[in-house]
Amino acid sequence: MLHFSISLGVLLLAWVYSASAATADEWRGRSIYQIITDRYALPSGSANTTCDTTRQTFCGGTWKGIRDNLDYIQKMGFTAIWISPVNKNYEGPRTAYGDPYHGYWVQDISQLNSKFGTEDDLNDLITELHRRGMYIMVDIVVNHVMVTSTTNPDYSNCFFKDASFYHPYCPIVYGNATSEEVCWFGDEKVPLADVNTSNPTVIERYGQWIEEFVQKYKIDGLRIDAAKHVQKSFWPPFCKKAGVFCMGEVFGGAEVDPVAEWQGPDALDSVLNFPMYTALRDAYTIPGPANTTQLDQVFAEAKSKFHDTTVLGNFLENHDVPRWHNLSVDPQSLYNAMTWNFMSDGIPIVYYGQEQSFSGSGDPNNREALWPSGYANTTSYQYITTLNQLRNFLVNTTDWAKQETNILTSSPTGFAILKGSIISILTTIGSPPQEGAHISVKTPFETATALTNVITCQQWVVGANRMIDAQYSLGGVPTILVPSDQLSGSGLCGTDLAEIAGNGGKADALNAAFVARPSASVLSLTAVLMAAIAFAA
Ligand code: ABC
Ligand code: CA
Numbered sequence: 001m002l003h004f005s006i007s008l009g010v011l012l013l014a015w016v017y018s019a020s021a022a023t024a025d026e027w028r029g030r031s032i033y034q035i036i037t038d039r040y041a042l043p044s045g046s047a048n049t050t051c052d053t054t055r056q057t058f059c060g061g062t063w064k065g066i067r068d069n070l071d072y073i074q075k076m077g078f079t080a081i082w083i084s085p086v087n088k089n090y091e092g093p094r095t096a097y098g099d100p101y102h103g104y105w106v107q108d109i110s111q112l113n114s115k116f117g118t119e120d121d122l123n124d125l126i127t128e129l130h131r132r133g134m135y136i137m138v139d140i141v142v143n144h145v146m147v148t149s150t151t152n153p154d155y156s157n158c159f160f161k162d163a164s165f166y167h168p169y170c171p172i173v174y175g176n177a178t179s180e181e182v183c184w185f186g187d188e189k190v191p192l193a194d195v196n197t198s199n200p201t202v203i204e205r206y207g208q209w210i211e212e213f214v215q216k217y218k219i220d221g222l223r224i225d226a227a228k229h230v231q232k233s234f235w236p237p238f239c240k241k242a243g244v245f246c247m248g249e250v251f252g253g254a255e256v257d258p259v260a261e262w263q264g265p266d267a268l269d270s271v272l273n274f275p276m277y278t279a280l281r282d283a284y285t286i287p288g289p290a291n292t293t294q295l296d297q298v299f300a301e302a303k304s305k306f307h308d309t310t311v312l313g314n315f316l317e318n319h320d321v322p323r324w325h326n327l328s329v330d331p332q333s334l335y336n337a338m339t340w341n342f343m344s345d346g347i348p349i350v351y352y353g354q355e356q357s358f359s360g361s362g363d364p365n366n367r368e369a370l371w372p373s374g375y376a377n378t379t380s381y382q383y384i385t386t387l388n389q390l391r392n393f394l395v396n397t398t399d400w401a402k403q404e405t406n407i408l409t410s411s412p413t414g415f416a417i418l419k420g421s422i423i424s425i426l427t428t429i430g431s432p433p434q435e436g437a438h439i440s441v442k443t444p445f446e447t448a449t450a451l452t453n454v455i456t457c458q459q460w461v462v463g464a465n466r467m468i469d470a471q472y473s474l475g476g477v478p479t480i481l482v483p484s485d486q487l488s489g490s491g492l493c494g495t496d497l498a499e500i501a502g503n504g505g506k507a508d509a510l511n512a513a514f515v516a517r518p519s520a521s522v523l524s525l526t527a528v529l530m531a532a533i534a535f536a537a
Contacts, residue, residue, distance in 0.1 A: 022135055022220040024269040024311045027245045028402065029395035030080045030135055031342070031388055032349040033073045036319055037084040037116050038101040039369045040352055041065030051369035053360065056098025059369050063117040067125040070132065072375045076355065077388020080135035082223050086122060088113050090146040090157075096189035102319065102367065103139070104225065105146035105190070107158045109209055126218055135220035137247070142206055142238075143226040144185050144192035153193050159209075160195060165202055167194040172229075181231055197230045207241040214242050221245035223313075224268065228258075232267050245269050247313050251320070254278040254294055256301040264307035273312040273346055275302060280316060284337040285328035286430045296410050303404075310402055314341035317351040323366050325359035330430040332476050335383055336414070339478040342387040343424040344405040344417055355381040383455075386492070390454055390480065393490040394420065397498070409441045414476075416441040421483050423451075423468075429476035437472040450484040457493035459484065 039051065043064040051059035066083065073081060084103035088111035103113060112119055126136050145160070147153035150169040155161050169191070170183040186192030196202055213219070227235070227248030239246040248268040252259040256275045263271050279298035282291040302309055316324050316337055324334050334354075342348045356373040357380055360366040394400035400420040409416040414427035416439055425439050443466050445451070451460040451468070460481055462468055470479050482492075489498030 021214075021243050022245055024245050024308070027080075027135070027221055027270075027347060028311050029392075030347055031078050031391060032080045032082050032137060032313070032347060033076070033078040034082045034315070034318065034349055034351045035066060035084070036102060036352065036367050037061055037063065037066065037086075038103070039367050041069040042371055043117075044068045048371060049369075050372070053364045053367055056101065056364050057094070058099055058101045058115060061116075061369070063121040063125045067121070067128050069375065070128060070134075074132055074134065076381060076385050077392055078350070079133070079388075079392065080137060080220070081129065082137040082139065082349070084116070085139045085141050085225070086112055086116065086217075087141070089115070090148075092148065095148075098364075100146070104141055105192075106141040107145050109140070109142070109159050109213070122217060130218065136218075137221040137223050137245075138217070138219050139223045139225060140210075141225040142195065142197070143229045144194050146186075147191050147193045150184065150188060150191045153191065155193070160202065160205075165196055165199060167196050169193075180229055185226060185229060194229070197234050203234065203237070207238060210238060211241040211243070214244055219244060221247065223272075224248040226251075227262060227268060227271070232262065235268050236266060239268065245311075247272065250274065252278075254282070254298055256298060256305050260302070260305040260307070263312070270308075270311045270313060270347075272318075272349075273302075273314050276312070276341075276346075277315055277321075280337045280340055281324075281327065284333045284428055285324070286330040286333045286428075288328060288333075290412065290428060292410065292412050292415070292428060295415070296407070299407060309345040309405075312346040313349050314344075314346040315349040315351065316341060317354050317366070318349075319351070319367055320363055321366070322361045323359050324354065325357050326361045326366070331357070331379070332431045332478075333428070334380070336426040336428065336476065336478045338384070339387065339424050339480060340415075340417070340426055342391050343422060343480060344419055348387070348391070350384060355384055386454065389492060390422075390482070390490065393492070393498075394422070397489065408443070409439055411439065413437055413472075414439050416470075418444065421445075421486060423479075423481040425470045425479040425481070427470070427472060427476040427478070429472055431475045433475050434472050437476075439470045441468050441470070442466055443468055445483065451481040452484045452487055452493050454480045454482055454487070454492050 038059055038061040040061045042060050043062050049060055085106055087106050088108040089100040089103060090105040090107055112122060129136050145158045155163060167182045172183040172185060173179040182194060184192055184194045221244050222242055224246055228250045246268045247270040248262055250259045250262045250271045252274040254275055259271055259274050262268055275298045279295040282289045283295040306312060353368055353370055356378060358368050360368050403420045405417055405419040407415060408418050413429060416423055416425045423443060425441060427439060429437055443462055445462045445466060447462055447464055447466060449462040453460060455478060460468060487493060487495050489496060491497035
């Protein structure tokens with residue numbers, strides 16, 4: 001009996017440890033659902049309200065709301081969530097930009113934001129995530145604090161209360177690295193005072209704080225707000241103290257260098273993949289610039305310049321950029337681009353509401369409440385479920401997540417990419433059928449190898465000279481080809497679901513990730529558009 005409880009104790013300890021100190025290596029195989037806490041879910045029992053995004057004020061979502069609605073996320077196959085900053089914000093009168101419903105107007109990181117719930121509520125959410133084998137990523141803001149004046153700022157409610165802990169006011173001049181680092185983010189209407197992150201006392205107190213904060217709430221990873229606005233050398237010791245995966249927000253465009261320099265041993269574990277976002281947007285949105293050349297370039301540059309592309313945060317939407325469907329009317333443009341993010345290097349991140357085809361423009365219209373959607377089981381929801389199901393299967397049974405992606409074919413019509421033994425053929429043409437449009441791909445497989453397109457469950461056979469050919473006479477749908485003999489255990493296309501043993505706390509998430517797809521016709525709406533399958537043999 002004693003022996004039993006000791007081993008149980010050791011097991012529990014091992015589990016608690018593994019669930020509360022996740023490294024880049026452990027995050028690589030995860031997929032993340034990004035949540036604006038105020039907008040994801042109302043706590044159960046509260047009256048259903050409407051949420052007018054233009055008012056820029058609280059709509060009522062809480063940590064408890066998230067906890068009560070985790071099934072929706074887990075059944076879509078996600079194995080982690082990223083939530084809004086949890087620390088205490090400005091609580092004064094309404095500003096020209098409304099109230100801090102987004103959580104980024106932090107004042108005191110030593111306290112929690114009572115607008116999102118109690119300490120118990122946050123603990124309950126994280127405990128429940130870990131019970132399901134899921135990770136929590138918390139957004140943190142250390143670059144600045146919110147004040148009401150640039151000339152006479154009052155720091156009495158802030159973590160650092162003395163003006164000597166801040167840089168003197170100057171407005172940021174973008175493109176000038178020093179200015180981006182030491183000047184104030186925000187503007188005269190909502191000034192965000194720049195913390196002097198070179199001050200040794202600041203460095204020490206931030207270090208102590210993050211160490212305690214991560215341990216106290218058993219946080220698995222951090223999303224670091226405005227990372228490029230803090231000197232690079234601040235991050236390695238800070239993230240070492242945190243002891244968990246650090247993904248920084250380095251807002252950029254298609255240029256790889258200015259973003260890539262923020263990943264690596266002298267900077268952060270990971271950054272959000274703004275260059276790939278920009279390249280996918282410019283290649284796939286309809287109507288859009290149809291710039292496939294830029295995507296080729298960004299892909300090649302990313303490979304040579306990023307420290308590790310396999311842990312970058314891949315996204316097509318977030319709370320700062322317009323929703324995909326604000327830029328692109330065609331649902332197939334989203335499915336093709338999204339497949340790129342899931343089936344190439346990096347950690348896929350889906351911004352809440354993307355699965356409901358929300359279409360808000362930039363901030364604040366891209367922060368819609370999710371509850372009016374009724375959390376419906378949409379075509380996009382099902383498509384994401386399939387992507388997660390396949391990716392989770394590959395991650396859990398092979399070293400797929402570490403394998404390097406290569407482009408097999410690129411043309412204005414689209415791309416074929418290969419990661420491990422999975423070929424994704426991703427067209428830019430959109431829904432309308434195009435007679436004669438096709439993508440021919442030289443595969444690494446022998447002639448006559450059987451492949452399964454996991455989107456339609458149709459069988460393909462590799463033709464002469466190892467070639468396959470995707471044809472779009474019925475419209476531009478994505479194709480994901482898996483060697484048929486490797487599908488067994490995935491639960492996809494009629495195969496059995498493997499029992500995953502010995503995964504400790506991970507088991508629940510795996511099971512959910514492996515929830516069988518409701519039917520083979522995953523894209524019921526688009527089934528009629530399914531591309532003709534070429535049997536080149
Ligand atoms: C408020 C109001 C808005 C109003 C705005 C002026 O003020 O709510 O309605 O329009 C939070 C809130 C916001 C709020 C701000 C300021 O605080 O969420 O609603 O806006 O009060 C992070 C977060 C973001 C958060 C903060 C601040 C930072 O994700 O949600 O905002 O804690 C910069 C920062 C980046 C920041 C982003 C919003 O702004 O670097 O950290 N995001 C250029 C610059 C970038 C810049 C970007 C957007 O513009 O280089 O540094 O990001 O302003 C490419 C170029 C890029 C270029 C892009 C636009 O184009 O290569 O360099 O980026 O081609
Ligand atoms: Ca700064």
